[in-house]
Amino acid sequence: MSLDNKEVSQIAYLSRLQVEESSLESITADLNNILNLVEQLSELDTDSVEPMAHPIKMTQRLREDVVTETDQSESFQSIAPKTGKFHYLVPTVIE
Amino acid sequence: MEFHELTLKELQKGLSNKEFSSVELTSHFIKRVQNSELNAFITITDDLALVQAKKADSIIASGKMNDLTGIPYAHKDIFCTLGVKTSAGSKILDPFISPYDATVSEKLNDSNAVMLGKANMDELAMGSGNENSFYGPVKNPWNISKVPGGSSGGSAAAVAAKLTPFSTGTDTGGSIRQPASLCGITGLKPTYGRVSRYGMIAYASSLDQAGPMTQTAEDAAIVLKTIAGFDERDSTSADKTVPDYEKSLNNSLEGLKIGIPKEYFSEGLDDGVKQKILDAIKEFESLGATVKEVSLPHAKFAIPAYYIIAPCECSSNLSRLDGVRYGYRCESPKDLSDLYIRSRSEGFGDEVKRRIMIGSFALSAGYYDAYYLKALKSRRLISNDFQEVFKEVDVIMGPVSPTIAWDIGSKKDPVSNYLSDIYTLSVNLAGLPAMSIPAGISDNMPVGLHIIGNYWTEERLLNIAHQFQIQTDWHKKSPKGID
Numbered sequence: 127m128s129l130d131n132k133e134v135s136q137i138a139y140l141s142r143l144q145v146e147e148s149s150l151e152s153i154t155a156d157l158n159n160i161l162n163l164v165e166q167l168s169e170l171d172t173d174s175v176e177p178m179a180h181p182i183k184m185t186q187r188l189r190e191d192v193v194t195e196t197d198q199s200e201s202f203q204s205i206a207p208k209t210g211k212f213h214y215l216v217p218t219v220i221e
Numbered sequence: 222m223e224f225h226e227l228t229l230k231e232l233q234k235g236l237s238n239k240e241f242s243s244v245e246l247t248s249h250f251i252k253r254v255q256n257s258e259l260n261a262f263i264t265i266t267d268d269l270a271l272v273q274a275k276k277a278d279s280i281i282a283s284g285k286m287n288d289l290t291g292i293p294y295a296h297k298d299i300f301c302t303l304g305v306k307t308s309a310g311s312k313i314l315d316p317f318i319s320p321y322d323a324t325v326s327e328k329l330n331d332s333n334a335v336m337l338g339k340a341n342m343d344e345l346a347m348g349s350g351n352e353n354s355f356y357g358p359v360k361n362p363w364n365i366s367k368v369p370g371g372s373s374g375g376s377a378a379a380v381a382a383k384l385t386p387f388s389t390g391t392d393t394g395g396s397i398r399q400p401a402s403l404c405g406i407t408g409l410k411p412t413y414g415r416v417s418r419y420g421m422i423a424y425a426s427s428l429d430q431a432g433p434m435t436q437t438a439e440d441a442a443i444v445l446k447t448i449a450g451f452d453e454r455d456s457t458s459a460d461k462t463v464p465d466y467e468k469s470l471n472n473s474l475e476g477l478k479i480g481i482p483k484e485y486f487s488e489g490l491d492d493g494v495k496q497k498i499l500d501a502i503k504e505f506e507s508l509g510a511t512v513k514e515v516s517l518p519h520a521k522f523a524i525p526a527y528y529i530i531a532p533c534e535c536s537s538n539l540s541r542l543d544g545v546r547y548g549y550r551c552e553s554p555k556d557l558s559d560l561y562i563r564s565r566s567e568g569f570g571d572e573v574k575r576r577i578m579i580g581s582f583a584l585s586a587g588y589y590d591a592y593y594l595k596a597l598k599s600r601r602l603i604s605n606d607f608q609e610v611f612k613e614v615d616v617i618m619g620p621v622s623p624t625i626a627w628d629i630g631s632k633k634d635p636v637s638n639y640l641s642d643i644y645t646l647s648v649n650l651a652g653l654p655a656m657s658i659p660a661g662i663s664d665n666m667p668v669g670l671h672i673i674g675n676y677w678t679e680e681r682l683l684n685i686a687h688q689f690q691i692q693t694d695w696h697k698k699s700p701k702g703i704d
Binding site for chain 1: 519549594634
């Protein structure tokens with residue numbers, strides 16, 4: 127598997143990142159080096175292996191469905207880049 | 222004897238016997254931190270530290286002190302600290318003053334430990350040399366032209382330079398053990414789920430785990446006892462009793478079975494490092510242990526598996542850093558998409574961007590099975606290797622890092638950095654506990670011995686490390702000019 131510049135630009139967009147035209151070449155090379163490294167896994171026969179997403183065998187705990195958090199909107203909003211009353215401000219989405 | 226020459230355990234005794242106060246102790250360490258040129262701290266919280274020290278002194282006077290009351294520490298800047306900047310070494314979080322405490326921070330506050338400041342680290346915990354920090358590289362106190370290791374590089378350098386009696390660290394692929402090894406200190410990565418991840422800025426959630434970084438195993442036992450334990454705010458936290466790790470430190474090592482994986486001593490391992498590790502293992506034989514060669518046949522696949530799984534998890538975790546609710550926002554965004562893209566592009570460093578892109582790619586339609594699912598299956602094989610070996614032996618020993626610390630700026634391409642993580646990554650993939658302890662000096666730089674145990678055996682690992690430290694004095698060696 128090898129990525130070209132166009133594919134890297136598309137991956138960057140999906141990641142909401144911008145790649146400068148001038149560094150596209152070197153980023154593509156870096157990503158391809160990493161993909162070459164991880165390609166090693168194809169040597170392994172994993173057909174009958176169960177995937178392991180989590181290291182410890184545990185089941186998700188359940189708890190009473192009650193409110194445990196207090197309202198901290200003021201303190202949370204105080205560190206936001208831009209806020210209005212009870213909401214976060216971003217550029218207009220719908221004209 | 223000056224304060225910084227004492228271990229945490231010795232400082233604890235001194236405070237309890239009222240030989241000195243926490244304010245005296247804290248003032249001494251603040252001065253050392255302020256005079257240091259290692260760049261080990263992102264934020265120095267000197268005023269807060271003195272307030273906490275005064276409070277600790279009044280608690281000590283009332284006879285209610287516990288393990289860490291009045292003891293100064295450096296807190297890795299990945300742990301949220303109420304009212305204090307929590308940047309995780311990233312420009313995107315440079316404006317972030319945390320509105321809450323991580324569970325680890327809360328536990329340290331509850332025990333009235335004294336926070337000297339927030340330790341420098343690789344951006345969002347991604348790196349092995351602490352060169353990826355927005356705040357600049359940390360210098361290794363043994364040789365300031367060399368890296369301290371990463372990502373907990375500031376935490377490790379601060380303990381090695383005796384700027385603090387202990388530090389906190391986190392370990393996703395070796396980030397406690399490798400800097401501990403490269404700086405000649407003791408570091409413990411506990412079993413996944415032992416220490417709460419609540420409020421610890423997530424990199425790869427199925428791998429991240431917090432632990433202590435100290436001068437000695439005895440000190441690590443004391444710190445772990447305080448920070449470990451069940452937390453209902455972390456859904457992966459284990460509901461298991463925390464043992465008193467200090468109690469078993471003096472158990473005998475008679476009959477201990479040590480496994481030496483042949484894969485950990487093959488090509489790529491520096492000869493000087495190898496010799497020190499073999500010498501250390503001999504020391505254990507004199508303590509009554511038996512040594513046996515074992516095999517972890519999938520060991521080399523830890524690098525490719527990790528460098529798929531961790532980027533996948535990080536690409537998902539870091540989508541929350543978007544310039545909307547907290548952190549850095551670009552100037553005059555023209556629309557919402559521009560706001561996201563420019564805030565993230567200006568806020569993240571190169572290594573973080575690379576890992577996000579690899580993760581986005583490996584999780585995308587058409588590639589998920591070939592990359593992410595394949596890596597999860599390989600992870601199972603790597604983990605099974607350990608369980609096979611633990612049928613025959615109690616612990617596994619080997620090197621932490623294939624080399625001593627390298628020169629700052631000498632590793633330019635990402636892949637050569639990734640290869641240095643060969644011995645540490647598999648432990649995180651399996652979720653096992655492991656330590657690095659000082660085991661010798663090669664080329665004037667420290668070498669760390671890796672001790673890997675089965676799940677929930679921190680008590681035994683600390684016991685093994687402590688017995689080694691009674692027998693040897695590698696953990697007492699300091700960099701030149703530090704005494």
